[in-house]
Amino acid sequence: MKITRRAEFSASHSCAIQSLPAEENRAIYGDAANPHGHGHNYLLEVTMEGTPDPVTGMVMDLKKLKEVMEEEVVTPMDHRFLNHEVPPFDRVVPTAENLAMEIWRRLEPRLRTSNARLDSVRIHETEDLWVEYRGEGRS
Amino acid sequence: MVRIGKRYHFSASHRLHSAALSADENRDVYGKCNNPYGHGHDYVLEVVVRGAPDAVTGLVVPLKQLDEYVKREVISEFDHKYMNEEIEAFRHLPPTTENVAAVIREKLARGWRAAFPSSASLDSVKIFETRRNMVELRGEMEGQN
Numbered sequence: 639m640k641i642t643r644r645a646e647f648s649a650s651h652s653c654a655i656q657s658l659p660a661e662e663n664r665a666i667y668g669d670a671a672n673p674h675g676h677g678h679n680y681l682l683e684v685t686m687e688g689t690p691d692p693v694t695g696m697v698m699d700l701k702k703l704k705e706v707m708e709e710e711v712v713t714p715m716d717h718r719f720l721n722h723e724v725p726p727f728d729r730v731v732p733t734a735e736n737l738a739m740e741i742w743r744r745l746e747p748r749l750r751t752s753n754a755r756l757d758s759v760r761i762h763e764t765e766d767l768w769v770e771y772r773g774e775g776r777s
Numbered sequence: 778m779v780r781i782g783k784r785y786h787f788s789a790s791h792r793l794h795s796a797a798l799s800a801d802e803n804r805d806v807y808g809k810c811n812n813p814y815g816h817g818h819d820y821v822l823e824v825v826v827r828g829a830p831d832a833v834t835g836l837v838v839p840l841k842q843l844d845e846y847v848k849r850e851v852i853s854e855f856d857h858k859y860m861n862e863e864i865e866a867f868r869h870l871p872p873t874t875e876n877v878a879a880v881i882r883e884k885l886a887r888g889w890r891a892a893f894p895s896s897a898s899l900d901s902v903k904i905f906e907t908r909r910n911m912v913e914l915r916g917e918m919e920g921q922n
Contacts (some may be wrong), residue, residue: 655833
């Protein structure tokens with residue numbers, strides 16, 4: 639059974655490869671390459687998969703899930719400029735793809751329980767764009 | 778592997794009618810959608826691409842390139858059109874949401890391999906006809922390999 643919890647955070651980013659000239663970055667990333675950055679209201683969906691505990695009836699303690707999402711994602715990223723304030727985005731381009739994978743890396747070790755595991759991390763950058771990561775080798 | 782979903786919008790009209798059925802049968806099967814003058818929807822097309830993000834750019838597919846491709850192959854042909862009359866595939870095929878999804882998937886799959894890096898595959902295509910009904914096509918797509 640799968641259970642999904644959402645969280646929102648607002649952050650700015652700039653998508654550009656430092657070693658490339660501005661016009662090449664613009665060709666790859668379009669407006670997102672603006673060096674001053676721009677922002678999004680990100681919507682994060684974290685899905686756990688497991689079997690409901692026979693006693694509690696829960697796949698996952700949602701309070702616990704909320705706390706982990708707050709600590710690992712919302713607190714460090716909300717109202718931040720990702721490139722300047724949230725490692726590894728000082729070195730890694732904060733595309734939605736890389737952001738989804740980084741969020742997975744932060745959450746996964748803290749969401750292993752006896753009856754559930756992290757299934758997917760989906761990040762909506764806008765209403766028209768989402769990215770989903772389900773871990774190495776899964777799609 | 779990462780999946781990335783991008784939504785596109787187009788408005789089009791259609792009439793659901795099958796030449797293989799009588800007038801009464803068409804009315805029975807399609808209801809209001811069989812009205813002879815047609816009617817329209819604001820369609821939402823969600824294109825899902827699957828792949829490993831490029832090690833340098835961090836992108837599964839450059840969105841600018843995806844946007845241009847979907848606009849050229851689909852949106853420019855469908856937006857503000859009467860599908861039954863103006864889109865070749867629907868001259869003899871009722872433009873149900875199922876068939877619209879299949880025709881769009883075929884259009885996207887046809888030139889996909891030439892347009893995108895080998896690491897990015899077309900994963901699935903979703904069409905929302907209204908906020909309340911949606912068709913999704915997944916699985917192997919011809920022309921991709």
